[in-house]
Amino acid sequence: MPKHGVVIIGTGLAGYTTAKEFRKNDPETPLTLITDSDGAFYSKPMLSNAYGTNKLPTQLATQNAEQMADTLKAKVLTHRHVMEIDLNDSVVLTQSGDNILFDRLVLAIGASPIVPPLEGNALERIHQVNSLADYARFRGDLAEPRKVAIIGAGLIGCEFANDLRRGGHEVSVFGPDALPLSNLLPAQAASELKTELGGIGVDWQLGSAVKTVNLNDEQFELILANGQSHQADVMLSAIGLRANLQLAKQAGLSTARGIVTDRFLQTSSPNVYALGDCAEVEGLFLPFVLPIMSAARALGKTLAGEKTSVQYPAMPVVIKTPAYPLVVSSPPAGAEGNWQIEETGTGLRCLLKNGLGQLVGFALTQDCVKERQALVKELPPLLNT
Amino acid sequence: MRKWQCTICGYIYDEQLGQPDHGIPPGTAWEDVPEDFSCPDCGVSKEDFEMIEAS
Numbered sequence: 001m002p003k004h005g006v007v008i009i010g011t012g013l014a015g016y017t018t019a020k021e022f023r024k025n026d027p028e029t030p031l032t033l034i035t036d037s038d039g040a041f042y043s044k045p046m047l048s049n050a051y052g053t054n055k056l057p058t059q060l061a062t063q064n065a066e067q068m069a070d071t072l073k074a075k076v077l078t079h080r081h082v083m084e085i086d087l088n089d090s091v092v093l094t095q096s097g098d099n100i101l102f103d104r105l106v107l108a109i110g111a112s113p114i115v116p117p118l119e120g121n122a123l124e125r126i127h128q129v130n131s132l133a134d135y136a137r138f139r140g141d142l143a144e145p146r147k148v149a150i151i152g153a154g155l156i157g158c159e160f161a162n163d164l165r166r167g168g169h170e171v172s173v174f175g176p177d178a179l180p181l182s183n184l185l186p187a188q189a190a191s192e193l194k195t196e197l198g199g200i201g202v203d204w205q206l207g208s209a210v211k212t213v214n215l216n217d218e219q220f221e222l223i224l225a226n227g228q229s230h231q232a233d234v235m236l237s238a239i240g241l242r243a244n245l246q247l248a249k250q251a252g253l254s255t256a257r258g259i260v261t262d263r264f265l266q267t268s269s270p271n272v273y274a275l276g277d278c279a280e281v282e283g284l285f286l287p288f289v290l291p292i293m294s295a296a297r298a299l300g301k302t303l304a305g306e307k308t309s310v311q312y313p314a315m316p317v318v319i320k321t322p323a324y325p326l327v328v329s330s331p332p333a334g335a336e337g338n339w340q341i342e343e344t345g346t347g348l349r350c351l352l353k354n355g356l357g358q359l360v361g362f363a364l365t366q367d368c369v370k371e372r373q374a375l376v377k378e379l380p381p382l383l384n385t
Numbered sequence: 386m387r388k389w390q391c392t393i394c395g396y397i398y399d400e401q402l403g404q405p406d407h408g409i410p411p412g413t414a415w416e417d418v419p420e421d422f423s424c425p426d427c428g429v430s431k432e433d434f435e436m437i438e439a440s
Contacts, residue, residue, distance in 0.1 A: 013393070043392065043394065053395055062392075289393055289428070293393075293429050293433065318427055320426075373407050
């Protein structure tokens with residue numbers, strides 16, 4: 001009988017879902033979660049449509065750390081910053097001086113927003129939203145209608161653009177590519193997305209990167225590579241995520257884009273596992289909700305003694321832009337294909353087919369999003385046993 | 386009739402309404418919703434739903 005039990009670093013969706021799945025299979029073994037936050041449970045995807053669903057940041061936290069500890073029969077150590085993992089002695093060291101011993105360790109330490117490469121004096125005042133606490137600060141600056149500049153026309157940039165317009169703010173979106181979501185969508189769908197969000201008042205400033213941002217008298221001035229200048233009251237940067245690797249590197253674990261794991265989510269050290277936005281599972285770095293749920297289910301069993309590999313079916317991503325509903329399923333790594341686009345009159349059905357005519361990915365818009373469930377069954381899995 | 390909510394994205398399955406777009410007729414009890422049902426908004430599985438309202 002192990003005496004120290006399972007320790008999970010991180011109480012985001014990956015950490016808490018793993019704990020929940022573990023408890024379904026093992027109600028007894030000691031379980032400890034460590035977080036530098038307040039440990040409240042919330043769903044991160046809800047941050048980018050909270051206006052549309054009339055939710056305040058406080059309402060997004062559905063359970064506090066005590067309630068989670070109670071439900072999970074676990075210790076939840078909050079406001080603890082992990083400084084170091086010592087694999088020789090199987091101990092986690094925190095800044096406040098705790099030494100937490102483990103038999104098995106799970107890293108669910110997430111990713112951090114990429115800091116935009118900007119000149120100027122305003123970098124520290126540009127919001128990045130990757131946690132409920134970040135979001136609460138951001139909403140604090142949006143108590144009255146403001147002029148908001150979003151850097152990044154990807155998934156999060158587009159979702160916030162739509163949501164903040166619903167919240168009554170002026171929104172401009174900046175990015176170097178000519179179209180939004182250009183890495184996920186065929187040009188025709190991206191172009192319609194641009195038009196429809198434009199229709200609800202989103203101002204697109206695409207095709208030239210933001211180079212410099214200065215803050216003077218609480219007004220941001222953005223200067224683009226093409227020399228144009230724009231003003232804003234509030235700024236949000238949403239240009240992507242990078243896995244948090246520092247702890248793992250310092251502990252001597254293998255890392256690439258994420259902490260490297262096999263299909264059992266085991267890192268290069270036995271008894272140490274990783275999942276979620278910090279992990280690269282069999283070469284796949286997939287910072288989305290669905291991979292987290294699949295991984296947590298497998299890991300919950302493995303930690304309880306029933307070694308279980310992760311299965312990734314095709315995992316479509318719903319993009320929360322109600323002005324132009326969208327769902328995208330990206331092809332498996334290395335799969336090539338050509339887009340076949342059909343206009344149905346009430347949306348676009350964009351099918352990505354390989355040289356053999358097999359479906360490898362899709363993008364569905366407007367009313368066509370209903371076809372997702374049927375099409376997903378035709379797609380190859382991303383990771384199979 | 387009861388309502389079930391996705392714990393991840395907030396989507397609500399209302400037994401009274403069903404989910405006809407996904408082949409689940411109005412009036413379908415949660416127990417009779419297929420096990421491979423996934424959230425129409427965020428795609429997580431049936432077990433990630435919680436009951437929010439019973440009437």
